[in-house]
Amino acid sequence: MKKKNLKQQLALMKKEALQNMTPVEQKKIGKIIHFSSLASGSIGAGLAQIPGGDSALIVPIQINMIRKIAKEFNLTLTESSAEIVLGTALSTMAGRTASQFLVGWLPVAGNVINAGTATVVTELLGWIIANEFSKEKKI
Numbered sequence: 591m592k593k594k595n596l597k598q599q600l601a602l603m604k605k606e607a608l609q610n611m612t613p614v615e616q617k618k619i620g621k622i623i624h625f626s627s628l629a630s631g632s633i634g635a636g637l638a639q640i641p642g643g644d645s646a647l648i649v650p651i652q653i654n655m656i657r658k659i660a661k662e663f664n665l666t667l668t669e670s671s672a673e674i675v676l677g678t679a680l681s682t683m684a685g686r687t688a689s690q691f692l693v694g695w696l697p698v699a700g701n702v703i704n705a706g707t708a709t710v711v712t713e714l715l716g717w718i719i720a721n722e723f724s725k726e727k728k729i
Contacts, residue, residue: 600714607721615724618662623716626655627709634708648708655712656719663727674719 608616630648656674660667 597710600710600717603714603717603721607717607724610721610724615662619659619716619720622655622658622662623713623720626651626716627713630712631705631709635702635705648712652712652715655716659716659720659723663723665723665726674722 607619611619629651633647633651656671657667660671665671
């Protein structure tokens, strides 16, 4: 079986999530995710040379994104949802720290790679959460 790369996984997750949404939800959720990804990428680019410096700013953006997605689906964050947020924060910090350790210290290249990593991780996280919440939405 062929292994899927991150871009393919993102496309599949987004496609699956969109199938469970109305056109209005698709537009609103897409804007929330894309704005959060852009903000995360900008922070990742600007703070690449500071180990762990961007995580303190990116994790709250991701948590806010999750809260906004839940609100769009008329959901409140339960204890299990809070655990997802916590797991997200921890995995984001681990992934971002590894990225910064390996290449973040490189001027320009490190900034570009760090920005890309922050953007893709936030985008993928958003669509994973949107997919899960779309299945749980209250009418």
